Amino acid sequence: MKDSVSFRLNGRPVQLDVDPERSLLWVLRTDLGLTGTKFGCGESLCGACTVVIGREAVRSCLLPVKAVRGKDVTTIEGLEKNGKLHPLQEAFAETGGLQCGFCTPGMIMNAYALLLKNPKPSRPQIVAGMEDNLCRCAAHHRIVQAIEKAAAGGAS
Amino acid sequence: MSGARPPLVTPPTPSEASLSRRRFIRLVGGGIIVLFNADLSDLMGQETRTRGYPTDFNAYLRIAADGRVTVYSGKIEMGQGVVTSLAQMAADELAVPLGSIDMVMGDTALCPFDNGTYGSMSTRFFGPALRAAAAEAKAVLVELASERLKAPKETLRAVDGAVVSASDPKVRVTFGELANGQKIVRALDGKAVPKSVAEFRLMGKPTKRLDARAKVTGKAAYAGDVRLPGMLYAKVLRPPAHGAVMKSVDTSAAARVTGAVVVNEGGLVAILAPDPEAAEKALAAVKAEWDVPKPAFDDRTVFDHLLKSGGAGQESGRKGDLAEGEKSSVFLFEGKYLNGYGAHAAMETHTALARLENGTMTVWNSTQTPFPNQAAIAQAIGFEKENVRVITPFVGGGFGGKSGGGQQAIEAAKLAKAAGKPVQVCWSRAEEFFFDAFRPAAVVKIRSGLDAQGRISLWDYQVYAAGSRGAEQFYDVPHNLMRTYGRWGGDSPKMHLFATGPWRAPGANLNVFARESHLDVMAAKAKADPLEFRLRNTSDGRMRSVLEAAAARFGWKKAAGPSGRGVGIACGIDAGTYVALVAEVKVDAASGRIRVVRIACAQDMGVVINPDGATMQMEGCIMMGLGYALTEEVRFEGGRILTKNFDTYEIPKFSMMPVLDTVLVKNDELSPQGGGEPALVPVGAAIANAVFDATGARLAEMPMTPDRVKAALAAVRRPGTPP
Numbered sequence: 001m002k003d004s005v006s007f008r009l010n011g012r013p014v015q016l017d018v019d020p021e022r023s024l025l026w027v028l029r030t031d032l033g034l035t036g037t038k039f040g041c042g043e044s045l046c047g048a049c050t051v052v053i054g055r056e057a058v059r060s061c062l063l064p065v066k067a068v069r070g071k072d073v074t075t076i077e078g079l080e081k082n083g084k085l086h087p088l089q090e091a092f093a094e095t096g097g098l099q100c101g102f103c104t105p106g107m108i109m110n111a112y113a114l115l116l117k118n119p120k121p122s123r124p125q126i127v128a129g130m131e132d133n134l135c136r137c138a139a140h141h142r143i144v145q146a147i148e149k150a151a152a153g154g155a156s
Numbered sequence: 157m158s159g160a161r162p163p164l165v166t167p168p169t170p171s172e173a174s175l176s177r178r179r180f181i182r183l184v185g186g187g188i189i190v191l192f193n194a195d196l197s198d199l200m201g202q203e204t205r206t207r208g209y210p211t212d213f214n215a216y217l218r219i220a221a222d223g224r225v226t227v228y229s230g231k232i233e234m235g236q237g238v239v240t241s242l243a244q245m246a247a248d249e250l251a252v253p254l255g256s257i258d259m260v261m262g263d264t265a266l267c268p269f270d271n272g273t274y275g276s277m278s279t280r281f282f283g284p285a286l287r288a289a290a291a292e293a294k295a296v297l298v299e300l301a302s303e304r305l306k307a308p309k310e311t312l313r314a315v316d317g318a319v320v321s322a323s324d325p326k327v328r329v330t331f332g333e334l335a336n337g338q339k340i341v342r343a344l345d346g347k348a349v350p351k352s353v354a355e356f357r358l359m360g361k362p363t364k365r366l367d368a369r370a371k372v373t374g375k376a377a378y379a380g381d382v383r384l385p386g387m388l389y390a391k392v393l394r395p396p397a398h399g400a401v402m403k404s405v406d407t408s409a410a411a412r413v414t415g416a417v418v419v420n421e422g423g424l425v426a427i428l429a430p431d432p433e434a435a436e437k438a439l440a441a442v443k444a445e446w447d448v449p450k451p452a453f454d455d456r457t458v459f460d461h462l463l464k465s466g467g468a469g470q471e472s473g474r475k476g477d478l479a480e481g482e483k484s485s486v487f488l489f490e491g492k493y494l495n496g497y498g499a500h501a502a503m504e505t506h507t508a509l510a511r512l513e514n515g516t517m518t519v520w521n522s523t524q525t526p527f528p529n530q531a532a533i534a535q536a537i538g539f540e541k542e543n544v545r546v547i548t549p550f551v552g553g554g555f556g557g558k559s560g561g562g563q564q565a566i567e568a569a570k571l572a573k574a575a576g577k578p579v580q581v582c583w584s585r586a587e588e589f590f591f592d593a594f595r596p597a598a599v600v601k602i603r604s605g606l607d608a609q610g611r612i613s614l615w616d617y618q619v620y621a622a623g624s625r626g627a628e629q630f631y632d633v634p635h636n637l638m639r640t641y642g643r644w645g646g647d648s649p650k651m652h653l654f655a656t657g658p659w660r661a662p663g664a665n666l667n668v669f670a671r672e673s674h675l676d677v678m679a680a681k682a683k684a685d686p687l688e689f690r691l692r693n694t695s696d697g698r699m700r701s702v703l704e705a706a707a708a709r710f711g712w713k714k715a716a717g718p719s720g721r722g723v724g725i726a727c728g729i730d731a732g733t734y735v736a737l738v739a740e741v742k743v744d745a746a747s748g749r750i751r752v753v754r755i756a757c758a759q760d761m762g763v764v765i766n767p768d769g770a771t772m773q774m775e776g777c778i779m780m781g782l783g784y785a786l787t788e789e790v791r792f793e794g795g796r797i798l799t800k801n802f803d804t805y806e807i808p809k810f811s812m813m814p815v816l817d818t819v820l821v822k823n824d825e826l827s828p829q830g831g832g833e834p835a836l837v838p839v840g841a842a843i844a845n846a847v848f849d850a851t852g853a854r855l856a857e858m859p860m861t862p863d864r865v866k867a868a869l870a871a872v873r874r875p876g877t878p879p
Contacts, residue, residue, distance in 0.1 A: 022433050030389075030431045035381035036374020038552070040503050041585040045802040048503055076374035085372065093368035096772050100235030101371030102503040102552030108372060127810045134802060136503050136553045137235045138779030140813050142772070 007068045009034075010078030020066035025049045027065045028075060036076035036105045040134070047133030050106035051075050057113035076105035079112065088112055088150040097146035099137035107133050111147045120151055187220040187335045190293045191343045216268055217246065217289045219297070223317055223332030225250060225257050227286065230270025231278045232262035232524060233367065234502075234551035234558070235776075236832045237769040238278040240366045244766055245283055248358040249290030249350055251314040252331065259366070262526045262548025272525035274559050274658060276731035276830025279765055283828060284350070291348035300334045353763055353824045362768035367550065377549045379522040380507040380582050387509065387578035388417065389432040390571050391439040393425035394587060396446055397795035398654045403445040413438035419574045424567060428575055432582065451653050454793045458597045459494050465651050466620045466641025473629050473638045481614030481635025485605025487681050488614070493602070493670035494857040495622075497790035498595035498659050499799065501807055504552020505588040510568035511578040518545045521565045524554045529562035536566040537573055544569075555780075556658035560593045586800040593657030594790055598622035600670035605635075610682040612693050619667060621651055626664025626728055626837055627671065631693045653795055660777075661833035664730050665784055665840055669858060672726035672841030676717065676848060685714040686725050686845060698734040698760050698823070703727055705758035705819050706736040717845070718852040722753075724845025726838035731830020733761040734821075737778070739814075739842035743850050745869055748862030750786060750847060752812070757835050758819040762826030774818045774835040781839025783808045789859050 006015045009032070018027055028034045028051075037060060040048030044059040051060045052074040079086035088108050091097070098104040107130070114121060114129040121129065126147050135143065216228035227246045233239040243257040260266050262273075270282070294314050301319035302309045305327055312319050319334070321327035353360065370376035393405070405425055407418045416438035417428040425442065429435035453461040482488065509520040517539055523529050526546040534541040546565070551558060564581045571579040583591070598621040605614030615633040620641045629636050642651050659665075679689035687707050691700055706712075707725065715721070722743065727736035740754040755778055764770050787806040791798040799805045818835075844855045853868035 019434075022431065026431055026433055029380075033383055034374075035377070035383070038378075038503070039380065039505070039582065041801055043585070043801050043803070045585075046503065080373055085369070089372040092372045093364070096365060096368070096768065098235075098365070098368065098371050099237070099772065099776060100503070100553040101367065101376050101550060102378065104371050105374045127813070130810045132809075134503065134807055134809065136501055136555070136780070136807060138776040138783075138808055139772070140779055140808070140810050141775055141816055144810065144813070 003066075005065050005069055007070060008072045010074055016065070018065060021064050023061055024051065024063045024065045024068055024073070025060040028060065034075055034077050038102055038105060040103070040106070045132075045134075046103070046106075047110060048103050048106040050109040050133065052109050052113045052116075055113060055116045057110045074109070074112070076109060079108065086112070087153050088115070088147070091146040091150040091153070092143070095142045095146040095149060097139055097143040099139050103133065103135045107135065107143055111150070114147070115151055121147070123148065186337070186339045187218050188293060188296060188338055188340045188342065190217045190289045190296070191341065216266075217286070217293055219293060219331050219335045221332055221336035223252075223256060223330055223335070225252055225331075226260055227257060228260045228263075228267045229282060229286070230262060230267040230527060231273045231282055232526065232548045232551050234273065234524065234554040236273075236278070236773065237365060237766065238273075240363055241279055241766045241769055242283065242286055243366055244358045244363055245287050246290045248356060249287045250294050251357075252317040254358055254363070254366075256317060262523075263545070264526055264530045264547075265545045269527050272528060272559050273554070274524055274556060276733075276832040276834070279828050280732065280830055283765070287350040288348050291350045292342060295348055296340065296342050297331055297334050301329050304329050304334065359765050360763070360767070363766050364768070371550075378504055378507070378552050379509060379520045379549055380504070380580065382509050382520045382549065384509065384511055384578040387580060388428040388430060388575060389435050390426045390428050390568070390579050390581045391432065391435040392567060392581065393439065393442055393444060394590065397448045398797075399449045399451060399795045400446040403447055405445075406443040409441040409443070410438040413441060417575060419571055421570055421574050424570055426567070426571055428571060428577075428579060449795065451795045453653075455496055455597075455789070455791050458496070459599050462597060462599050462620045462642070462651060467650075469618065469639035469641045471637065471639055472624065473636055475633070475637075476635035478614060478616055478635055478637055481605055484607050484635075485613045486608050487606040487678075489602070489604045489606075489674065489678055489681070491602045491670070491674045491677060492856060493600040493666065493673060495598055495666040495669070495784075496859075497597045497656075497792070498784055498788050499589055499592050499790050499805055500553075500555045500557025500659060501588070501592075501802075501805060502553030502555060502557055505583040505585060506558065506564040506591070507580070507582040508562075508565040508568040509578060509580040510565070510572035512572050512576070516543050516545060517569050517572070518547065519565045519569055520547050520549060521562065522551050522558060523548055523562055523565065524551065524556070524559040525562070529565050532562050533565055533569045537569050555660040556662060557592055560655065560657055563591060585802070589790070589800050589805065590797050591655070593655040595659030595662065596621045596652060596656040598663070598666050600666060602670060602674045604674060604678060606678055606682055610684055610689070610692065612678065617671075619663075619670075622666045623663035624667070625662055626667035626730060628729065630696045630699055630729060631675075632695055653792070654797075660780070661730050661836045664728065664833070664837045665781070666858070668726065668728040668837040669840040669844065672728070672838065673844050673854070673856065676724070676845045677854065680717050680848070683716045685716055687712055688714060690725070690727065699727060699729070699736070702734045702736040702758045702760050702821055705821050706738050706756050709758060709817050709819050710738040710740075710754070710756035712738060717849040719849055722846050722850030724842045724847070724849055726841035726845060728834070728837040730834040730837050731832075733759055733829040733831065733834040735759045735834045735838055737835070737838040737842045739839070739846045741843060741846040741850055743847055743865065745851070748865035748869070750843065750860055750865060752782060752814040752843060754815040754817075755842070756817040756819070757838075758821055759835060760821040760823045761831055761834070762823050762829040764820055765828055767820060770820060770831045771818050773831045775816055777833065777835035778816060778839055779808050779813065781836045782812050782814075782843075784858060785840040785843045786812075786859050787861065789861070
């Protein structure tokens with residue numbers, strides 16, 4: 001049963017006529033054509049589908065799109081402003097905090113929410129905050145370095 | 157194809173090759189195009205001879221009128237970084253800025269044939285071909301410039317995308333100007349001389365990934381990110397267990413779901429819908445009955461099965477006489493080492509989008525083997541190979557798991573053909589764990605001996621199902637024999653219930669675990685320091701140097717094990733690269749958990765093209781290695797795969813990060829060797845040896861899970877067993 005669902009996406013209002021039980025992930029990837037948010041496991045276990053709702057990192061694969069009615073959703077496509085990368089994006093690219101790149105949008109969005117709440121996290125806080133985002137290429141060391149670098153530069 | 161000048165070398169042109177070549181030139185347009193025509197069989201070794209690698213044209217490079225250089229490579233980028241290192245090679249040899257290179261990879265319509273991206277071969281084997289092509293292109297440009305500038309070739313040099321007079325820098329012409337209006341096809345005869353290491357300008361320098369910006373912005377496209385008008389998403393009916401046979405299927409209820417299209421094509425039952433969740437819902441309404449056979453073994457009994465089903469062994473490395481070796485030994489040792497099935501578990505599941513248009517099936521495919529997949533798709537849908545095009549966007553991790561038959565691509569192509577619309581197949585994580593070509597479960601048995609001087613006097617090595625990679629002998633053993641039973645490729649159906657295939661450094665992770673664990677057992681008996689014991693027993697200079705480099709970086713202090721400190725060392729050779737690794741662990745006896753605290757790793761990979769990329773590969777290998785060593789194991793029973801997602805298949809996480817130190821041992825005398833796999837191979841053994849050093853307990857099965865650690869600790873505590 002389709003219904004109208006409205007929310008803010010990357011700073012702009014969107015209104016969709018959509019089955020409200022469908023996941024935010026696939027609505028983003030199909031109806032809205034934003035493919036930066038990835039499908040990895042479908043069960044909230046890997047973090048590839050992480051987006052930020054308000055100030056919280058949320059797994060979009062199990063979240064029905066109706067749950068974001070009236071909310072602010074930020075995806076990886078929303079971080080770059082006027083052609084300028086977000087400091088986290090800059091730091092991931094600079095330190096090589098990625099290999100195949102498939103987990104990268106979810107990593108960056110999770111780190112983005114982490115820094116919103118705690119702009120100067122310690123290394124153990126970063127490790128704990130990123131723990132449930134998986135990277136099979138095992139770029140963990142450089143991902144942590146990237147987040148530290150962005151935090152040192154005052155990213156938020 | 158004739159241009160302003162005829163090709164300077166006319167290669168023999170088999171009809172298929174010239175057809176593809178004409179098509180290629182039509183597709184890419186004018187400019188200066190270099191085809192590599194040398195026989196690559198020496199470089200590609202056995203691979204070419206057994207699989208028929210075409211020797212006609214193997215590297216493409218095009219210089220356009222705007223000065224941009226396009227490199228066409230049948231290799232694919234899956235995170236290993238060749239999109240950057242290949243660009244470095246081309247730019248350096250051609251004398252253009254790195255930023256003027258565009259890479260086109262893994263597109264069967266544009267790129268030269270390639271067997272696939274695996275075995276750490278891109279830099280080793282495609283690299284020299286590409287460098288030669290670029291060196292040749294530079295020679296052509298200098299020749300053209302010599303005519304244009306009316307100056308002898310000897311007085312000109314290529315710098316930063318232009319040919320310049322050595323005596324007067326104002327006398328110059330850019331590559332773009334030279335290429336403008338040209339249609340030059342140059343077939344390379346292999347005579348161009350690539351640069352020596354001393355002449356490197358971009359190669360050998362740490363270089364940032366060229367794909368980083370696309371990947372941090374979410375703009376990098378993977379197979380699942382391609383969107384076409386009217387495309388449908390498929391969900392395919394799957395069997396409940398391996399070996400299951402469908403008895404009946406009823407799709408009538410699914411067909412009534414709004415928007416769902418049912419396809420039933422020769423056993424391929426699928427639902428197509430405008431979004432994957434609608435397809436999933438309709439698929440749940442499909443009723444199917446299956447005959448599920450009872451297989452003879454499960455994940456606990458598989459090792460006995462392997463030992464029985466290996467058939468006649470293949471001998472290699474025979475030296476001396478085993479009976480003689482036994483006689484000369486004062487101590488004899490026997491060991492058995494096990495490893496269960498492992499999954500590749502790339503973050504991107506197998507995905508393909510297929511579109512049939514004007515008689516051509518185009519498939520955007522997440523694969524390490526676009527060309528073999530092209531052939532497989534063509535055969536599956538009854539097309540000529542020329543009418544199937546495989547395009548490989550960025551691949552979201554492979555590790556060997558995407559080098560298989562292209563099942564997802566075949567499914568997408570069949571469904572697109574049946575539906576008359578573009579169809580995407582994106583496997584769920586459970587499908588990924590079900591159809592993965594697992595690293596085979598395998599067994600190694602070693603019988604060995606030590607003489608009175610503490611030297612290895614006997615080495616009798618038997619490996620079941622893993623193959624011999626990584627088991628080749630580099631210790632100085634007078635009486636040696638290796639026997640290999642079964643292979644992970646061809647013998648799969650005989651030995652395993654499901655597909656098995658190459659898993660990053662295939663076979664080598666277990667072989668090195670077995671050999672290096674066994675070495676430590678012998679060192680402990682000899683009351684020797686494990687590093688000193690290895691140095692005593694190998695005269696191989698490259699191995700000695702990486703052992704010494706890793707130990708120095710770690711700060712290794714001599715002691716016989718178990719010393720209680722929890723440090724272990726292991727070494728190996730993979731893809732031509734030598735690697736040694738020292739691990740320090742803490743073992744929590746109560747929980748059985750192993751915590752890897754620190755790792756130092758040294759690697760000699762010959763000439764290093766991109767030190768930054770090579771280091772990233774080492775770090776990734778080591779961190780990934782913690783998974784196969786400690787946590788990763790596929791569970792199955794009755795042909796059903798019980799491991800369905802990341803809650804039951806634990807891959808390395810942030811909290812497992814050890815302090816990491818990597819060393820690239822300089823060896824510019826040797827051409828570039830493999831980098832994508834070597835540092836993975838010693839991880840398991842170094843950890844097992846460190847656990848022994850900490851506790852006196854020997855772990856002979858990977859993964860070294862808490863239960864297995866506790867069992868091993870209990871075994872050393874038993875009365876009468878030495879601590």
